[in-house]
Amino acid sequence: MAKKRMIQAINEALDGEMAKDPKVVVFGEDVEISLFGDTRGLKDKHGAHRVRNMPISETVMSGMAVGAAAAGYKVVCHMMFGNFMYTGFDSIANQASKLRYMTAGQIALPIVYMGVFGGGRSAAAQHSDAMHPMIMNLGGIKVALPATPADAMGLLRSAIHDPNPVMFLQAAGRGGEQGEVPEGDHVIELGKASTVQEGDDVTVVAIGAMVRPAMRAAQELAKSGVGVELIDPRTVVPLDSAMILESVRKTGRLVVVDEARDMCSAASHIAAICADQCFDALKAPIRRVTVPDVALPYSPPLEKALLPNVASISEAVRRLLGIAAAEGV
Amino acid sequence: MSVAPSDVNFSDEQMLGFYRDMLRIRRIEERIGDDAKAGNIPGAVHLYIGQEAVGVGFCSQLTDDDWIASTHRGHGHYLAKGGDSKLLMAEIYGRETGMCKGHGGSMHVADFSKGIIGANGIVGAGISIITGAAWAAQMDGKGAVGIAFFGDGAANQGVLCEALNVAVLWKLPVIFVCENNGFSEFSPSSTVTAGNIVDRAKPYGAAHETVDGNDLIAVHQCAARAIKQARAGNGPSLIEARTYRQRGHVEAEASFLGSKYRSDEEVAEWIARDPIPAFAKRVMDAGQASQADLDRIEAEIAAEVTEAVQFAEGSPYPDPAMQGTNYMFA
Numbered sequence: 001m002a003k004k005r006m007i008q009a010i011n012e013a014l015d016g017e018m019a020k021d022p023k024v025v026v027f028g029e030d031v032e033i034s035l036f037g038d039t040r041g042l043k044d045k046h047g048a049h050r051v052r053n054m055p056i057s058e059t060v061m062s063g064m065a066v067g068a069a070a071a072g073y074k075v076v077c078h079m080m081f082g083n084f085m086y087t088g089f090d091s092i093a094n095q096a097s098k099l100r101y102m103t104a105g106q107i108a109l110p111i112v113y114m115g116v117f118g119g120g121r122s123a124a125a126q127h128s129d130a131m132h133p134m135i136m137n138l139g140g141i142k143v144a145l146p147a148t149p150a151d152a153m154g155l156l157r158s159a160i161h162d163p164n165p166v167m168f169l170q171a172a173g174r175g176g177e178q179g180e181v182p183e184g185d186h187v188i189e190l191g192k193a194s195t196v197q198e199g200d201d202v203t204v205v206a207i208g209a210m211v212r213p214a215m216r217a218a219q220e221l222a223k224s225g226v227g228v229e230l231i232d233p234r235t236v237v238p239l240d241s242a243m244i245l246e247s248v249r250k251t252g253r254l255v256v257v258d259e260a261r262d263m264c265s266a267a268s269h270i271a272a273i274c275a276d277q278c279f280d281a282l283k284a285p286i287r288r289v290t291v292p293d294v295a296l297p298y299s300p301p302l303e304k305a306l307l308p309n310v311a312s313i314s315e316a317v318r319r320l321l322g323i324a325a326a327e328g329v
Numbered sequence: 330m331s332v333a334p335s336d337v338n339f340s341d342e343q344m345l346g347f348y349r350d351m352l353r354i355r356r357i358e359e360r361i362g363d364d365a366k367a368g369n370i371p372g373a374v375h376l377y378i379g380q381e382a383v384g385v386g387f388c389s390q391l392t393d394d395d396w397i398a399s400t401h402r403g404h405g406h407y408l409a410k411g412g413d414s415k416l417l418m419a420e421i422y423g424r425e426t427g428m429c430k431g432h433g434g435s436m437h438v439a440d441f442s443k444g445i446i447g448a449n450g451i452v453g454a455g456i457s458i459i460t461g462a463a464w465a466a467q468m469d470g471k472g473a474v475g476i477a478f479f480g481d482g483a484a485n486q487g488v489l490c491e492a493l494n495v496a497v498l499w500k501l502p503v504i505f506v507c508e509n510n511g512f513s514e515f516s517p518s519s520t521v522t523a524g525n526i527v528d529r530a531k532p533y534g535a536a537h538e539t540v541d542g543n544d545l546i547a548v549h550q551c552a553a554r555a556i557k558q559a560r561a562g563n564g565p566s567l568i569e570a571r572t573y574r575q576r577g578h579v580e581a582e583a584s585f586l587g588s589k590y591r592s593d594e595e596v597a598e599w600i601a602r603d604p605i606p607a608f609a610k611r612v613m614d615a616g617q618a619s620q621a622d623l624d625r626i627e628a629e630i631a632a633e634v635t636e637a638v639q640f641a642e643g644s645p646y647p648d649p650a651m652q653g654t655n656y657m658f659a
Contacts, residue, residue: 025468049468052499060491063457064464067475070446071396071465094451095458102437103447104430105656 001182007175009149010038013156014076016185018046021074024160027052028061028078028114036116036175039078058088065111066095074110074160082117082131082169096165097140108163112156116172117145118209118259119307123172125295128303130208130260135167136237136269142166142190143237147211149179151234154188162190171209171259191238195247199227202253202317205244206232207266210257210289210308217313226317236266241273248274252283255316257308262290287316339546341617347545348612349626350389351381351605354405356630357414360638361404361421361435365580371423374435377405379543379575382604383508384409386548387476390556396444396462396475398455401436402574403448406478411443418637424644431647432656453486455479456505460492463503463565474502474559482513484526493533493567502559504552505567508542510574515582515590530567542570543604546611573599 004012018024026039032053034040043051054061058079065077079085085092092113100109119128132143142164146152152170159166196211197218206214211232218228229247233240248254254274258267267288274286289308297303318324339347358376365374377384380402388397388409399406407417413428420427421435428440439447446462449455455477463475483489484507496503513521530537536558540551548570555566575596577583612618 055491055494055498057491057495059488060457060460060495063454063488064461064495067396067398067446067458067461067463068465069461070441070458071462071469073465073468075461090451090454091457095449095454099447101656102429102433103439103441103656104428104432106429106439107441 001180003178004149004181005175006146006149006152006170006177006179007037009153009181010156010170011040011042013153013160014039014042015045017157017160018042018050023072024074024076025050025068026076026078027064028054028076029056029080029084031078035080038114038170038175058084059090062088062113063091063095065113066091066099066109069109069111070099070107076112076114076160079113079115081127081172082115083126083129085113085115085131092135092141093138097138100164101140109165110161110163111165112159112168113165114168114170117169118172119296119303120209121173122298122300122303124298128172128296130258130291132167132169132207132236133260133265133269136266137264140165141237142235143169144190144235145169145171145208146234147171147206147208147232149177150181150186151188151194151232153181154186155190155234157185157187158190166190169208174209177212188234190235191240193231193233193240193243195243196230196232197228199229199251201227201251202255202320203229203231203244203247203251204255204257204313204317205270206230206257207236208259210259213308213310214257214313216310217317220310220314221317224323226321228317239270241277244270245274245278248278249281252281253320254282255287255289255313255320257289257313259308260290261293262288263293265290284320287320289313289316344612344617345622345626347385347389347549348605348608348618348623349630350385350409351545351608352626353414353630353633354381354384354408355605356634357408357417357637358404360634361418362576362580364638370421370435372434372436373579374421375402375579376576377402379599379603380508380510380572381405382545382548382608383506383542383570383572384478386545387504387506387552389549390552391444391474391476393443394471394473396446396459396466396473398446398459398462398475398477399448400452400455400479400483401448401450402480403436403438407438407440407445407448410445412438412440412445414633414637415640416440418641419644422641422644423646424641425647426640426644453479453483453488456483456486456488456492460496460501460503463496463501464499466502467499472502472560474504474556476504476506478506478508480513481507481509481511481518481522481526483507484529485513485522489529493530493535493565496565497533497535500562500564502562503565504555504559505565507567507569508572509569510572512574512578512590514578515586517590525569527567527569535564536566537568538566539569539571542572543602543607545604545608573602575600575603
């Protein structure tokens with residue numbers, strides 16, 4: 001194991017898979033210079049024909065990924081910010097997500113659409129969306145949201161070779177966060193959640209960048225004697241509902257933390273699955289900690305007030321357990 | 330611009346092949362139109378009738394390694410590129426034996442093994458997809474090309490500009506073929522399109538040409554130039570083939586449209602310029618085929634149509650128990 005930054009882990013996953021498989025290609029906005037650093041150096045190493053800058057033309061770009069993948073390549077399409085996927089949404093929503101199904105699985109369609117997502121950086125309304133619920137609803141695209149460098153590396157390696165399109169969403173502004181990454185070809189199967197920590201009193205499911213504040217909340221709650229079982233789904237499509245349900249059956253309580261707007265969020269979907277399938281095990285209502293149904297504002301105090309954080313996650317857990325901030329269980 | 334028969338050097342066999350390819354599309358689609366009117370087809374069908382010379386002119390010069398992307402009016406391109414008529418008919422009938430096992434239907438017929446990326450229900454969508462396939466062909470380095478067929482309606486999607494820009498910059502082996510059939514769904518092209526579509530290639534420096542889309546030989550020669558340029562690594566072309574949609578945007582449209590969007594005289598005028606009889610006359614006048622040859626081809630195609638329909642009608646519907654899980658994340 002070695003400590004690596006998130007961006008470095010992503011860069012090494014791309015570099016490693018490009019070295020192993022000449023069919024892996026990377027294209028997108030500023031991938032040569034690399035705004036975030038994730039594609040930096042790849043052109044010099046793997047050639048200008050496999051790492052190509054695109055004009056700011058998301059409509060053609062997202063569709064080119066479909067055509068190149070249909071024609072036999074494993075395509076990493078870097079769309080920079082998740083919000084920019086809206087500009088190229090036809091080929092994501094109408095083409096990539098449907099082509100395999102519409103044609104009865106005639107072909108593999110290995111595409112990774114990459115972009116950063118989420119708020120917390122005063123990037124304002126048009127650079128801060130957490131659009132994973134919209135992608136979840138398309139029906140044909142897998143969605144990976146790594147919370148750690150190790151998961152970023154392992155999920156991306158799987159995503160590149162998956163025969164289906166995968167949306168790989170990295171939490172914006174967290175590229176510098178460090179974590180232990182296993183040596184060698186570290187791979188994580190898409191659809192396998194991770195139990196970040198075990199606990200008996202409440203299950204907290206946290207998605208993407210929400211895992212870190214949820215972990216801190218769990219540490220704080222432990223001081224009050226509250227045992228939090230923290231689950232990171234790692235991918236929301238496919239969703240490891242089995243692991244979540246098993247945990248909720250054990251704890252009887254569920255809090256879901258999601259950086260998406262509340263309406264039809266991943267949190268709502270996870271809550272619905274648990275209400276459907278383990279209602280009998282629930283000792284309390286399911287709580288969602290999400291973003292209100294507004295655009296994220298620019299000014300730091302305004303933005304901070306809207307995003308889930310350690311305090312709001314802890315508060316949600318305490319309310320479920322019926323305890324005040326200063327009390328224990 | 331029409332080319333006199335004396336200017337071309339196609340063998341009798343080649344000329345009859347073009348005739349057969351166009352007539353095959355025509356007769357299969359006439360049957361699809363009849364079946365749609367009779368209520369035998371579950372969804373909407375958009376027919377290519379009148380535009381056959383464009384699809385055949387281009388696709389007759391391609392191999393299975395070349396890629397085409399098509400439109401909602403895509404049966405003709407599928408057939409011209411070598412698609413199987415039984416599998417097509419079964420798909421349109423919604424049967425398990427269809428080439429997409431009934432999951433796609435008329436607007437999504439595809440056969441990747443023959444380089445047919447597929448018809449497409451979204452106007453203009455094939456433009457970006459073929460640009461990507463052409464990028465793949467360029468990386469493969471084997472001289473394959475990609476052709477996007479689209480209509481004058483699709484030319485008004487912004488993606489055409491984006492694609493021309495990238496294709497010229499990257500010198501992609503791609504040909505954008507706009508089949509200007511006069512109508513953007515139910516709107517005459519002149520009411521929704523400014524200027525000449527072919528001129529949209531100019532600011533990007535892409536090769537471009539306008540061709541009589543009802544003249545098979547003219548289309549073939551124009552296609553040959555564009556394909557040669559693309560295979561040689563000399564970049565993209567935009568071709569505007571002027572043709573005419575003899576049928577409606579969608580079969581049975583008269584049943585829901587409150588008024589007409591074109592005159593009967595206009596339709597009659599274009600039917601008089603139908604590419605298939607004109608080509609038959611040219612072949613006969615040049616002494617390259619006899620009426621007996623054409624009759625034989627007609628009979629062979631009639632048999633193929635009957636066989637395709639029988640195959641479709643005799644095939645089972647897909648099992649709904651498999652719905653939603655088959656082919657999803659396979």
